[in-house]
Structure formats: C-alpha cells, structure tokens
Amino acid sequence: xxALLHPREVYALDGAQAAERAWLAAVERGRLHHAWLLAGPExxxxxxxxxxxxxxxxxxxxxxxxxxxxxxxxxxxCRLVENRSHPDLLVLEREGEDGKLKRGISVxxxxxxxxxxxxxxxxxxxxxxxxxxxxxxxxxxANAVLKTLEEPPERGVVLMVSHAPGALLPTLRSRCRRLxxxxxxxxxxxxxxxxxAGLDGVDADRxxxxxxxxxxxxxxxxxxxxxxxxxxxxxxxAAGGARQxxxxxxxxxxLRGGEAAARFALLLELLxxxxxxxxxxxxxxxxxxxxxxxxxxxxxxxxxxxVEGLNLDRAEALWGVAAEARALTGHA
Numbered sequence: 135x136x137a138l139l140h141p142r143e144v145y146a147l148d149g150a151q152a153a154e155r156a157w158l159a160a161v162e163r164g165r166l167h168h169a170w171l172l173a174g175p176e177x178x179x180x181x182x183x184x185x186x187x188x189x190x191x192x193x194x195x196x197x198x199x200x201x202x203x204x205x206x207x208x209x210x211x212c213r214l215v216e217n218r219s220h221p222d223l224l225v226l227e228r229e230g231e232d233g234k235l236k237r238g239i240s241v242x243x244x245x246x247x248x249x250x251x252x253x254x255x256x257x258x259x260x261x262x263x264x265x266x267x268x269x270x271x272x273x274x275x276a277n278a279v280l281k282t283l284e285e286p287p288e289r290g291v292v293l294m295v296s297h298a299p300g301a302l303l304p305t306l307r308s309r310c311r312r313l314x315x316x317x318x319x320x321x322x323x324x325x326x327x328x329x330x331a332g333l334d335g336v337d338a339d340r341x342x343x344x345x346x347x348x349x350x351x352x353x354x355x356x357x358x359x360x361x362x363x364x365x366x367x368x369x370x371x372a373a374g375g376a377r378q379x380x381x382x383x384x385x386x387x388x389l390r391g392g393e394a395a396a397r398f399a400l401l402l403e404l405l406x407x408x409x410x411x412x413x414x415x416x417x418x419x420x421x422x423x424x425x426x427x428x429x430x431x432x433x434x435x436x437x438x439x440x441v442e443g444l445n446l447d448r449a450e451a452l453w454g455v456a457a458e459a460r461a462l463t464g465h466a
Contacts, residue, residue: 138357140229141181141266142215145200145207148326148349150179153313154202157187160311167311168286169294171268174315176297177348181266183315184293189215191291192222192258211258221256224263228270238270244278251287260289267295268302276303283309317347327352337361344404358400367404371412371459382456386449398448399438405455406434412462423462430458 147154153172160166170187172180186203190196194205194212205212214220218231226243228235247263255261265271271279280303283292294310296302318326324342326349327333333341333356340361345352355361370381389398413427434455441451 138353142185142218142225144182144185145197145204145212147179147182147186147201147203149318149322150183150315151202153183153315154186156313158202161190166291168290169283169292169310171299171302171307171310171312172293172295172315173299173312174297175317175346175348175351177345177351177354178315178317179350180295180297180315181264182350183313184264184266184295185215187293188223188262188264191260191262192220220258222258222261224250224261225266226263227266238272239265239275240272241274241278244271244275247279247282247292251282251290255289260291261287263290263292265292265294267297268306269296269298276306280306280309318349320345320347323347323349323352327356331356340364344407355400358396360400360404363397363401364404367401367408370456371405371408371463378456378460382452386452389448389452394448395438395442398441398452401452402434402438402455405459406431408459409434409462427462430462433458 157170172184174180183203186201186205189205189209189212190203192211192215194215195209197204197206211220215223218225224246226239226246228238230236250263251261253261265279268276268279279292279294283306292310299307299312320342323345324335324338327341327345328335328338330349330353331338331341341352341356344355344360344364366381366385370378370385385401388394389401409427409431413424413431416424416427418424437451437455440446441448
C-alpha cells in the first residue's frame, strides 16, 4: 500500500504544462490576477499545482528538474510550506492538522481571509491563500470568500481548487481567472500507478479504469483497498440468494465504527458504477431496466452522505442496496 503525500509535500507534477505556462506568462507580464480557479476532475493535480505556484510566489528557488514551476525541496521556503509555518501562506481545507477530515470549510475559517490579506507580506513579496477545495465551502463560507475577491488584496493571490466549478456561485467564478486541468488517458494513468505504487500491470490497469483519468484518485483508491472492494462490489452485484447474503454479511462486518465511513462511501461508489454499467448495457433494447439501473446509480451515489448525515446504520443500508441489486439483476 503506497503512502499518500499531501500536495504541499509533492514537488513533481505531470500533465499540467499548459496551466503552468499560462501562470508563468501572467507572472512575467506583471499581470497576475488576484484570484485563480483551478478546475477539473478530482485527482488530476490541481492542489499540487496550487502549492507549486504558491512556493514560487513566496520566493522558493526554481528547480527545472521538477518542471516549469518546480522548486527545490530543500529550499527554506519549501520547508516552511511543508511544515505549515510560512507566515505568508494561508490554507483553507477540510483536512485538519490531526489528519482527520472535517465536514467542510466553515464560515469562521473563510473569515480568516480578510484578516490575512489585510496584513502586508511578512517575509515574501506576496501573500497567498489556497482553498482546497472551493466545493467544500458552505454557502456562508462561499459568500465570505466572495467578499474578499470583491476587494482584491494588494500583493495577494487566492488559488481555489474546484472539482465541480459549475456548482459554485456564479459571482465567485466570475471573479477568477480559470485554469483547466484535464483527465489523463487511461493507459497513461496505468503506467503512472504501476511506477508510483509498484503494482503489476493487471492491478494498475484495474485502478486506471476506476480512476476516471485521475492519477491522484488512482493512488487514493489503491491506498483505500479499492481493488479488494471492487471485487466485493462485483460479487455482490452478480450474486443472488445465499451467495449474496454471505457477501453482504462479510462486508457489513467491516463497515462498523467511525473509521469505516470512507470505506463505506467507496464501496457504494463502486456499486454505483456497477449500476451505471447495467444501465448502459440495457440502453436501447431494455429502456425500463436501463431507467431502473440509472435510478439505482443516483440513489447509491447519494446514500453515503445520507447515512452519515442522519447517523443511519451502514450495514442496514447495505442490505437495502443488496435487495435493489438483486431486483436489478433478476436474481432470486
């Protein structure tokens, strides 16, 4: 199982040359916009780009071995950023210093922005804020960020990561310059994962197929045990009767306790993919079955948030999903 690094600890980035050239051109022309929206699927390097851009603005020594926006890992600026101690960098994110994920980015956290930008840079030429991600801002927090963007800070830059920019406030999007990050070809993701995680070609191909073109997502899936869960999801979806009951019971026993929430969410995501595949197979020749599978896909995608939000029993929810899967596949 590969160790996952926080983007602040990552110095190399593939597949973002166009975005890095656009950023550097703005810097070199002296026309650096005060707010940037880094848009694209989760896991394609948007947050890594944000920290690369932040390091350079904060004065880190360039290192061409790490690409256009590369910086030398041993540089003092990089060390401060890694240690969360650079006085001119503010990061708003769901992950706390203890490594645990919060529900979102609260309005109290977002209100740190104006105070941060009201001060002059301490040791750098700029002050930089990274929001990872803007999708995690609740409505009040989003409005607090908007107020900061409406009054651009002098020598200040906001870098906002978004996996679903269409869901953001239009007024928030309109005040940002947008940089797009595209999914990778599946084969390229497989090659990346095979090298980065030391997997064989078969497992790398399977993770690449689950990753939706996002190498970072592929690594997270590998670290979360997605290959084992994917096999369980396929077995649960394909089985019927006693075989399915045994598969559900085995999974349910692994879904108890606070630490299992992420595992449950991933399992439901993989089961939803099985429903999506069933909908595609039925489209055109069995429209009723296709509609039922598509509806199951939507329900299963939303179920983890509902279960955690209402403090429902994960095992009971999984038994319900299994009954739906049995109906979809026609197993008795």
